[in-house]
Amino acid sequence: MLVHSIFFYFFSVIAIFSSLMVITSRNTVNSVFFLILDFISVGCLFIMVGAEFLGMIILIVYVGAVAVLFLFVVMMLNVAEQKQSWFIGKKSTHIPTGLIVSVLILLELLVVVGGWKYKDNVMSSSTLKLSNISNTHQLGLVMYTDYILYFQIAGIILLLSMIGAILLTFRQRKGVKKQSYFNQISRNPSSSIELKEVETNKGVKIDA
Amino acid sequence: MFEYIQILGQEVYKILFVLVPILVSVAMIVWLDRRVWGLVQKRKGPNVVGPFGLLQTLADALKYIFKEIIIPASANKAVFVLAPIVTMTLALVAWAVIPMSEEFVLADINVGVLYLFAVSSLGVYGIIMGGWASNSKYPFLGAIRSAAQMVSYEVSIGIIIINVLLCVGSLNLKEIVFAQKDLWYVIPLFPMFVIFFISALAETNRPPFDLPEAEAELVAGYQTEYSGMMYAMFWLGEYANILLMCAMGSILFLGGWLPIIDIYPINLIPAPIWMILKILFLFFLFALIKAIVPRYRYDQLMRLGWKIFLPFSLFYLVLTASFLFYFDKLPKGNF
Structure with missing residues (x-):
């Protein structure tokens, strides 16, 4: 038990410290690195309470995919060079908007947490036998039976957001030369090579 | 308290028993890679240091240790130093769950496959950090390329793993091997094996997909921008990752430590030897591919990942699921 609590405090201290560093660090890329550290330590905490599937999924989805794209964008924009106007005292339009959004999210969290109620029979649910089934099986048994509707709706919302993102950034570009693999492979010498007699002092017109 | 120290000592001993052979075999595998590459091109390859040139990599490592480590003045020093360490650590940490035989495994965890997948998807950070922290054009472009490449091919590797999991019904690596007792998955899932192999080439930045470098x-x-021991650590991490991918391929598709046929003289060969032979076989293919295939263009690489592998592995996933469902062969699970 002692070792367990040592590890628990180790990971939680790292998690809290790195989440503080995410918002205080001046360099945006460092912020993202701390965010990644935060994700990893939260994943480790999940594994420690026995939710190994959730912990691994956090590592795979957030650290392995989402944070990589984050890092990608932040590095490409090179926002590390920007001075934060909050500290210098210049007028900024972002901060009031950000404040409004964060207050809204805080209120929403309060509403949700305040009205939190477990499903009546969450422990005695017929599908959930707590004994000797692995974590992953348990999750599957609950998710695909009692909560199938929410599961599917969440999937559809994700699909919609994906289509939305593609629609927002998609533009048909004209004049782009594309390689057609079929045409390229099905070409033969007779259709692609032409021999021409060149007369002296006349030249020859190609590309006709 | 004394008890904890004793347990700690035992664990450290076990970990060293896995790590040291891996580091030595990474050195040997670099030699094998160069040797195969040479033989394909009708050269001799490294054959001077030691018998058959076996000690060539050790000599190289010695050279790297005594070289000066240069950190560029404009680099982000902390991240610059951290990058090779991250690469190497992640490559070695994944070996904790690889079962070499029924008993010989460091950590036999429930979600072994997910752990392997998670650690191999973290591998991209070493490269991005190194590329960005160097604060120089070419490393940065290389890092951006490799980030896009590795994320793309991870998606198809994930779906291939789901294919295998559908047949096994467990995320435990040992159970995946046990499920292949009668039939290795390379036979029913052969297209998936091929795609896994090619995706593993892309995931480890091997030729023909070595666009980041x-x-x-x-x-x-x-x-x-890296030199001396830091460069050597990138290099070691890369080869440890390649070995890891080979191990993953042999567990998922080639039946791990199981012998080819379970009859008398063949099944006398101990299990770890089988595992090592399978890993070596896959690595030999890696080395051959390096020598015989020209490098892909970047847009071709992306097209292959997203437009061919992803749809095809999704299609095969549906096919596998329908087959198992129709013939009532879905794994029932142990509950």
Whole structure:
């Protein structure tokens, strides 16, 4: 038990410290690195309470995919060079908007947490036998039976957001030369090579 | 308290028993890679240091240790130093769950496959960090390329793993091997094996997908600014990752430590030997591919990942699921 609590405090201290560093660090890329550290330590905490599937999924989805794209964008924009106007005292339009959004999210969290109620029979649910089934099986048994509707709706919302993102950034570009693999492979010498007699002092017109 | 120290000592001993052979075999595998590469091109390859040139890599390592480590003045020093350490650590940490035989495994965890997948998807950070922290054009371009490449091919590797899991019904690596007792998955899932192999090439930045370090365009990609031991650590991490991918392939498709046929003289060979033979077989293919295939262009690489592998592995996933469902062969699970 002692070792367990040592590890628990180790990971939680790292998690809290790195989440503080995410918002205080001046360099945006460092912020993202701390965010990644935060994700990893939260994943480790999940594994420690026995939710190994959730912990691994956090590592795979957030650290392995989402944070990589984050890092990608932040590095490409090179926002590390920007001075934060909050500290210098210049007028900024972002901060009031950000404040409004964060207050809204805080209120929403309060509403949700305040009205939190477990499903009546969450422990005695017929599908959930707590004994000797692995974590992953348990999750599957609950998710695909009692909560199938929410599961599917969440999937559809994700699909919609994906289509939305593609629609927002998609533009048909004209004049782009594309390689057609079929045409390229099905070409033969007779259709692609032409021999021409060149007369002296006349030249020859190609590309006709 | 004394008890804890004793347990700690035992664990450290076990970990060393896994790590040291891996580091030695990484050195040997570099030699094998160069040797195969040489033989394909009708050269001899490294054959001077030690018998058959076996000690060549050790000599190289010695050279790297005594070289000066240069940190560029404009680099982000902390991240610059951290990058090779991250690469190497992640490559070695994954070996904790690889079962070499029924008993010989460091950590037999429930979600072994997910752990392997998670650790191999973290591998991209070493490269991005190195590329960005160097604060130089070519490393940065290399890092951006490799980030896009590795994320793309991870998606198809994930779906291939789901294919195998559908047949097994467990995320435990040992159970995946036990499920292949009668039939290795390379036979029913052969297309998936091929795609896994090609995706593993892309995931480890091996030729023909070594665009992050394409020397004709990017000098040496993300490694350009690295020297001495730090470069050697990138290099070791890369080869440890390749070995890891080979181990993963042999567990998922080639039946791990199981012998080819379970009859008398063949099944006398101990299990770890089988595992090592399978890993070596896959690595030999890796080395051959390096020698015989020209490098892909970047847009071709992306097209292959997203437009061919992803739809095809999704299609095969549906096919596997329908087959198992129709013939009532879905794994029932142990509950």
